[in-house]
Amino acid sequence: MSLRHALLGLLADRPMSGYQLTRAFDGSLAHVWSARHSQIYPELARLRDKGLIDLVDEGPRGRKTYAATPEGIEELRRWMLETDGDRGGRDPAYLRVFFLWLLEPADAAAYVRRLAEHHRTTLARYEAAAAEGSPTTARERAFRVALEAGIRHERALLDWAGWALHELEPSR
Amino acid sequence: MSLRHALLGLLADRPMSGYQLTRAFDGSLAHVWSARHSQIYPELARLRDKGLIDLVDEGPRGRKTYAATPEGIEELRRWMLETDGDRGGRDPAYLRVFFLWLLEPADAAAYVRRLAEHHRTTLARYEAAAAEGSPTTARERAFRVALEAGIRHERALLDWAGWALHELEPSR
DNA sequence: GCCTCCATGTAATTGGTTACATGATTCT
DNA sequence: AGAATCATGTAACCAATTACATGGAGGC
Secondary structure (H helix, E strand, O other), X not given: OHHHHXXXXXXXXXOEEHHHHHHHOOOHHHHOOOOOHHHHHHHHHHHHHOOOEEEEEEOHHHOEEEXXXXXXXXXXHHHHHOOOOOOOOEOHXXXXXXXXXXXXXXXXXXXXXXXXXXXXXXXXXXXXXXXXXXXXXXXXXXXXXXXXXXXXXXXXXXXXXXXXXXXXXXXX | OHHHHHHHHHHHHOOEEHXXXXXXXXXXXXXXXXXXXXXXXXXXXXXXXXXXXXXXXXXXXXXXXXXXXXXXXXXXHHHHHOOOOOOOOEOHXXXXXXXXXXXXXXXXXXXXXXXXXXHHHHHHHHHXXXXXXOOOOHHHHHHHHHHHHHHHHHHHHXXXXXXXXXXXXXXX
């Protein structure tokens, strides 16, 4: 169950509310995991029941801020090293690429161009994030390492899209 | 619902049984989508009810072979062009990378080395598949294009792992 | 006063995994 | 005869999305 550990990981860094966690899944974490608030709030309640997180503050508008407990961090560390059971990633965008042959060449090319556009914007966003300030803490350095994976991934697929457009030309 | 369209895409290429489809998800498709037989068989029944696939043959051991109908291919084409609603990919292996700072440096390095090993074997498998014969049909050429995305993805992350190991050295 | 964003929750439904259950064919 | 593989299905459970529902705080 990765959602649980994603929440623990975020809360191990700093205390956050369910609302802030929801927004974290729309940000830098979006390409590796995501979740809606309707899944997050009940999961936070379960994590609290198990003593893996603590309610550390209550603010305006009913805001509840949680932090990971030592037991929570322990559980997260355990999960980090327990790699088997990882199932292959799921990616509808690249599932479609397997079936491009069913489209008219013009539609297939348009699809690949749209993918390229998407990779281009994401890459720019990541590169901008990487450019601002150099990491100092272990946490910041690890984040930079994760970001680099995203950058190389986006760059590789952007290059691929260019190659693919050439390869899919009907004339060839 | 991507499973439905993955099945349609596979059956658009050639008629297959539920068992063969199950194995297809363990093969080249594994890194973009996967499903167990317990999900596939009921879905095939639903697809048949909707007239998107036909039962074209029954063989030994109760084997049932299905093929996509024209309506099925039409539905698949529609899905190919309807890209919104794609949610970000999910990848527990790279979710862990965001939390590497929580591990002892030695454990973090071991984790990255394991990722590298995984990318190395997958890359070798893809490159071997790419090396055998040159594609002739539109279907084969599109498959080669999809394979190339896999190759570049694996290569990029293998390179990343090497860089990350250097970057995570405690001495730095 | 109204709009936007902050903030949390529940209910209904669909998607996906694990476990249960059965049996035929082929190979050795 | 026994093992491996082929082959299909159902049931129970867990994970995730969509829709429903409510209200406070801050800006204009």
